[in-house]
Each structure stands twice: as structure tokens, then as C-alpha cells.
Amino acid sequence: DAKTTQPTSMDCAEGRAANLPCNHSTISGNEYVYWYRQIHSQGPQYIIHGLKNNETNEMASLIITEDRKSSTLILPHATLRDTAVYYCIVRGVNTGTASKLTFGTGTRLQVTL
Amino acid sequence: KAGVTQTPRYLIKTRGQQVTLSCSPISGHRSVSWYQQTPGQGLQFLFEYFSETQRNKGNFPGRFSGRQFSNSRSEMNVSTLELGDSALYLCASSLPSGGAGELFFGEGSRLTVL
DSSP states (O other), X not given: OOXXXXXXXXXXXXTSOEEEEEEOTTXXXXXXXXXXXXXXXXXXXXXXXXXXXXXXXXXOEEEEOTTSSEEEEEETTOOGGGOEEEEEEEEXXXXXXXXXXXXXXXXXXXXXX | OOOOEEEOSEEEEOTTOOEEEEEEOOTTXXXXXXXXXXXXXXXXXXXXXXXXXXXXXXXXXXXXEEEEXXXXXXXXXXXXXXGGGOXXXXXXXXXXXXXXXXXXXXOOEEEEEO
């Protein structure tokens, strides 16, 4: 699986949009971009995933660049409960190794009042 | 529907002992994978089971083993515990291996080795 690069930490004011970048310049054609988050001492929580089109769900939006070498997770109105470590991973599916995830160090998002 | 359930949530062992951790996947999920999370190494893949067979394995020594039962519940075992085995052990379940579905993680079992 391709490696990802994320900033170590970010701050965001409550109510503002949080934009979390991720670089995955070595992503291959059959790899999806997945985002998970982990609140302290809990298991990672799935947020969103995409292949090449932008995606949106009730939690967030995912913007993937046209060359697929980077993406941005957008939390439109961050709340204090969004404070967590956010992981961007690339995952090859339909390869028999879909569960063999490689998590990087992630971005620690701190949402403040 | 119920999420992924891991037991026990916390446990303390001493060096040389062995430990067994349990994971009950979401109903209908047949793939179960295990991960070790430590502050220094981050989250690392241990192994994946599907239909009672180990399908993938990470780079961990043979002291780490697992199995899956016919009801998809899974256990992992660590023998001859070392201090470095102290970690949060996470289990995740998903629909059959492959496909662009998400993994659902449990809350983890936090193991402390003294």
C-alpha cells in the first residue's frame, strides 16, 4: 500500500471548517483513499473514502485532486467532539489484502472554543 | 445493530505469561482483522481471518497467533509476554475480504505487561 504524509497537528476554531490535507503521491490506480479518526483510547472510526471523485457524507467531504496525489478531508463545522487524531490511508481493494492497512502518524486536530 | 465487541477491555499481565483476547464482529461480517497500536510504532497490522482461515499476516513473531470460529468470532493469543507487548489491541470486522467497504473497529483491549 502507498504511504501517506500528513501534518502532525492542526488547530481549528469551533464552528469553522477544518481542512485536513494528505499527500499520497505514490498511490496506484486501484487504491482508494480512506479517512479514519481516533478519539483518545477508542478504536478508529471510519469517516469517508473515495477513489477519484469528490465524496460527501453526513460527517465530512473528501476532495481528491485530479492526479490523485493528494486529498483534503473537510469537516464543515467543527465541534469540540471532533478533536481527535485523523488518519489518511490508501487501501488496495479487491486484492485480497484489503484489511492490511498501514496507518501513518495521522494529524492531531484540536478544536478550540 | 451491535458493533464490534472486544473483551477484556483492560488487563495486566507479567512477563512470560500468555494472554487471549476475544473479538465478536458485527453480525454478518465474516472478515476479522487484528492490529496492535503503540505510541512508538503506531497502528500495525497483525493478521486477518476469513471463514476460519488466516488470509493475511503482518510482520510479528510466532508468539502472536489467532484463530476464527465458525460463528466468525475471533481470538488472538500472545505467548511468553514481553514488556514491549504492552499495547492497545484492536479488532476490526468487515464484509468478505476485498471490496471497497469500510472496516469497523472495536474499542480495543489494552494490555499492560509488567
